[in-house]
Amino acid sequence: MPRKYCLILALFFFLVFSTAPTAFAIEDPLVRPNNKIGIHILFTTEIPQAAKLTNSSGGDWGYVTIPIQSTDHDKKKWQNFMNYCKKYHIIPILRLATTGDLTDSTVWKKPQINDIIDFATFLNTLSWPTENRYIIVFNEVNRADEWGGSVNPAEYANILSFAVTVFKSKSPDFFIISSGLDNAAPAQGTKYMNEYEFMREMSDAVPAIFNQIDGLASHSYPNPGFSQPPSASNPMGVASFKYERDLVKDLTGKSLPVFITETGWSDDTVTDTQKVQYYQNSFDTIWNDPGIVAITPFILEARGGVFGKFSFLTSTGSASKQYEFVQKMIKIKGTPSLPVKVLAAQIVKPTAVKKDTSSEQQKPSFFPNLLNHVVKWFNG
8 A cells, every 4th residue: 555545544543533532521510609518318218308408508409429229220219319309409429339249148249340331221311400410339349348258459440440431421421430438448358458559459450540530439437436536637537538539649640529428427436416516627627628529428317227326317307416517507509500401403404414412522523624635635
């Protein structure tokens, strides 16, 4: 093949692949007024009660974090949930979860590629209340009981990378957030891994992983023991999000927005009065950070069981002191971008061929012209 045609072909592939579709349609949630106050819930029916907490005292469009299991793809249930979020002005953050492992009741089943595909397909069928669709890819994966019985940062990094690709192929509005990690997990064999070492090994396995995701989830619990007073210098306390974010910046140069999707003090060792003092101190100082998008303490209502020591509502359904404190906190009115529905007739001429552009950006029109000029130049 003549040399000039080889050059033309090379230029053609360069122009095509260097302008391949990218998925940057998500909006930075920190560029608009944002009510970062939220709460973690377990049941889709809790939205009205959650709104009373997060949207009180001047607030609007607060957040909830809620898990969704791989076996729970009930379209009516989850669309009703989204409708309630829209009605009550709540921004949902959905955390992907698998199910208990049938062969070992002490662990959660390790997710598979098909789980990611199924989640993305199902969640893309729902009508979301906001333009950004927040997705957390699994939970505390530096613990063996959350990952099929053994910790494996390389496996998680690859699953996370795959999730970014699959979700964004469905819609560029999906905002992918990495798993919150157990900030108190010891470096102990294959059962636990220190969260910062886990993050480094994720980056070693998939060097671009923290550049691929859109946000960083943090479980900034006051550890050890869910009982420590607020401290900006404790890397396993309520400031652990800062150390996680700084590590990502060291690895990539990128400062990711933070979602504190779990935090809270335990009744076992901290009194109700102390909880209020600690929350006030944290919100006023450490969590008064411009890089935090949402803070959703665990949990609104435990309804019995081991989570009762964190619950904002008591076993009788009444408000705890920490609930009353957060409810009375002065908040702001968030103004997230809402989904825009445009009729095809408004964006496509009747004689034009329709093309789905929901998940891609159009290539700049000057490239074909540039290529034509280059061909003419080579042809003399």
